[in-house]
Amino acid sequence: MFKMKSKSTLLLMLLGAVVGSLGVTSASAEKARIVNTGKHVDNLIHKVDIRNLSYFDTRFDYSSKPYKMSQNRYQTYKLKRSLKIANMNKHKEVILPKGSVVTGLNDGKGNITYISNPSLSLKNQKLVFKTLGNWHGSLPIIKNNGGAQQPYTRNTAFSYKSSAMLPFLSVKSNKPFYDAEGLSLPFVSISADSQLIYHTKGSKYKPTRYAKIKKFKLTHSAITYYLAKPVKGVATKKVRSGKTHLYRATFKMGHVFQMMFADNDTDGYSLTVNNGRQEFFISLYQLGWKYVGSIVGLTGADAVSPTDAKIATDYVQGLY
Incomplete structure (x- = not known):
């Protein structure tokens, strides 16, 4: 099995x-x-x-x-507004700025439910790991956050058709x-x-x-x-x-x-x-x-x- x-x-x-x-x-x-x-x-x-x-x-x-x-954790989004996130213990918080590109899960209603930290830009990774610690993912503080309303549409070395390419x-x-x-x-x-x-x-x-x-x-x-x-x-x-x-x-x-x-x-x-x-x-x-x-x-x-x-x-x- x-x-x-x-x-x-x-x-x-x-x-x-x-x-x-x-x-x-x-x-x-x-x-x-x-x-x-x-x-x-x-x-x-x-x-x-x-x-x-x-x-x-x-x-x-x-x-x-x-x-x-259902879900795919490699889908990419560009935040239309800043997003407050926490680590899995929810003991610490940090704010990702507007325009940040994130990869993760959504609830099907335009809200981010999970963010993959290693997929963030290096600038955002430094912010997250310094404040939240060594976690593979982050969780938005607010359930109705609108973070998945704007797919990241640029085709780059990172993303292709709004999904992490590699x-x-x-x-x-x-x-x-x-x-x-x-x-x-x-x-x-x-x-x-x-x-x-x-x-x-x-x-x-x-x-x-x-x-x-x-x-x-x-x-x-x-x-x-x-x-x-x-x-x-x-x-x-x-x-x-x-x-x-x-x-x-x-x-x-x-x-x-x-x-x-x-x-x-x-x-x-x-x-x-x-x-x-x-x-x-x-x-x-x-x-x-x-x-x-x-x-x-x-x-x-x-x-x-x-x-x-x-x-x-x-x-x-x-x-x-």
């Missing part, structure tokens, strides 16, 4: 919202073996444009019929999957002001290793960033740019895989993202594992129903 389900339960208790695979599972002390799903699955997932990888984090609202899309990427490992906000593996993030940041462990949200993205190039399956300086932990190559030099870092889609535990339990399906010899990965989340699961033919408790298979297939193929 997928351990992803138990994660979601923990998160609902922790945040009161579906934020993603941020919590710790009972497999925290286990190691796993990495099993690739094969070229057929790789080819199908690679049909998704790399700019759309963040959309895998979208979930279904199963309380509605017909089912509808999701947080964890370093690939045979440890259980706790992605960028899950207290375990090192990860890479992109800030709202287009800084590429390497976090030395999953619980270290305050930026220490980062470089400005001076320009970037896109193909269907790869993103190439040209950095002002190298970032330790990220594979780069020094290249000439006019009369100066930049540092090229390419992220390209690789194998789809599972992390299998000794009891044949798994955290679902993930996608390798290659950065030279360095390997990162992201989870394919609910939609992705149901899509892949319907292809590989899961059985028993993990079998994908025909209804779920059709929903997931239609959604994923819509990202091609």
Whole structure:
């Protein structure tokens, strides 16, 4: 059975919202073996444009019929007015200024319910981490805050069509999957002001290793960033740019895989993202594992129903 389900339960208790695979599972002390799903699955997932990888984090609202899309923590907004936020304990507060670009969850009524701190601009990150402490996310003080009324529409190294273009990427490992906000593996993030940041462990949200993205190039399956300086932990190559030099870092889609535990339990399906010899990965989340699961033919408790298979297939193929 997928351990992803138990994660979601923990998160609902922790945040009161579906934020993603941020919590710790009972497999925290286990190691796993990495099993690739094969070229057929790789080819199908690679049909998704790399700019759309963040959309895998979208979930279904199963309380509605017909089912509808629910939340995606990578959606980006530009604040129309200042927003007072707090850390998860709500013991301290800080104000994000009008015009700030934020990434997070909304209530479907134009209000922000959760903000991803590593996605803020460096200026706002310094403000948040100095005042609120080392938290992966912030919570608005006022429920009806209007923070999600204005999508951030600029297409930059950070955002594409009002969604963070490159999701947080964890370093690939045979440890259980706790992605960028899950207290375990090192990860890479992109800030709202287009800084590429390497976090030395999953619980270290305050930026220490980062470089400005001076320009970037896109193909269907790869993103190439040209950095002002190298970032330790990220594979780069020094290249000439006019009369100066930049540092090229390419992220390209690789194998789809599972992390299998000794009891044949798994955290679902993930996608390798290659950065030279360095390997990162992201989870394919609910939609992705149901899509892949319907292809590989899961059985028993993990079998994908025909209804779920059709929903997931239609959604994923819509990202091609």
